[in-house]
Amino acid sequence: MELLVKEQQQVASESLEYPLFRTKKGEVPLWDHPFLKGSKVLPQKYYPYTTIEGAIDLYRRGRIDDTDFILLKVLGDAICANEDQLRRYMASVMSPSQTSKRLDKFRTTGLVERWKVRIRGQEENLKPPAPFTLGIAGFKLMKHYYNEDFFMNPNRWDDIGVGAIKRYVAMNELRCLMTEKKVISKWKWNAVLANNHRLKFPLAAAEIKTAQGNVNFLIDRAQMNQNYIGYFRDKLNSWVKIYQHYGTIPVSDFQENQSFVIIFASTLTVAEHLHSELMLDTFPFHVWVCVEEDLLQEGLNTAFYRPSKEKLQRLMLEF
Incomplete structure (x- = not known):
């Protein structure tokens, strides 16, 4: 009983500190829900391989x-993706059921790890597709054969937890849709700007194909249970200095295309709150907002907004 009271007090505290922003249908999006909880679920038969030698031996x-x-x-390139997204990523290679069977097989040897996520208080009502991450064997195997690529060390999930799980699942929905629409030619997590590792970096950068030529998207996610106003204020202001120096925001290892900063928000209400606090139209570079609820309901080309004075102006893009 005491534990329940403490949990209720924590929920109330979180609600006061970070208000809930809802979709046009009055819902709080799953992958931006402040009360989302999650943990790894180990299979009944679990014999993980924990060395490079063991992983290679598989x-x-x-x-x-x-x-x-x-x-x-x-999966390693996605960092964390749910089962539905992995089925879609693999659609040209295997059937959805084959993808699921292989993921289930991988769990027993520690190649992948499966997460159970639920909204606190709604555990039995809402059961979303399970997120997956590389396990210790999968991490060691991928890092051995693709040594130059980034893969998330599974030990880090103990520290960054469900907050990072939902951030990457949400980002992978955008990435997956762009892949399905064949508008993306390159994607890089934590891309370096101006060849300087000390500069604040976007969560991801993408090279996007358009009828007018390719452009670079610098994408970052706003999350309700974080101080995203302060987060984006610091990041955008730091990029002003880069823009003033270069006349653009160059992304290392990307073509010198025109850059657009994309704030990926779960709801239009989150996007409007960001604009009212930060006046996104006042920055010298392009800042657009991509709204997840529009992305899911009406499609990729309808999900982008351009800030204009006190309003966000919805765009109809032709990729």
Whole structure:
């Protein structure tokens, strides 16, 4: 009983500190819900391989094949994606059921880890597709064969937890839709700006194909249970200095395309709050907002807004 009271007090405190912003339908989006909780779920038969030698041996002895490698690489590149997204990423390679069967098989040897996420107080009512991350064996295997690429060390999830899980799942929905629409030619997490690792970086950068030529999107996520106003105020102001020096915001290892800063917000109300607090139209570079609820309900080309004085002006883009 005492634990329940403490949890209720925590929920009330979080509600006061971070107000809930709702969609046009009056809902709080799942992957931006402040009361989302999550934990790893281990399979009943669990024999994880924890060394490079053991992970390589899985491949050498034929326990995983080249198609398994593709799925592991796709998950590693996504950092964290839910089962539905992984099925869509792998649609050209295997059926949805095959993707699910392979993921389930991977869990027993520690190649991947499955997460259970629920909204506190609604555990039985809402059961979203399970997020997956690389396990210790999958991490060691991918890092051995693709040493130059970034893969999330599974030990880090103990520290960054469900907040990072929902951030990456949300971002992967945008990434997955862009991939399905064939408008994306390059994607990089935590992209370096102006060849300077000390500068604040976007959560991801993407090279986008348009009828007028390619452009670079610098994408970052606003989350309700964080001080996203302060987060974006600091980041955008730091990028003003880069823009003043270069006349653009150059992304290392990307073509010198025109750059657009994209704030990915779960609801239009979050986006409007950001604009009212930060006056997004006053920055010298392009700042657009991509609204997740529009993305899911009406499609990618309807989800972008351009700040204009006191309003956000909805765009109809032709990718």
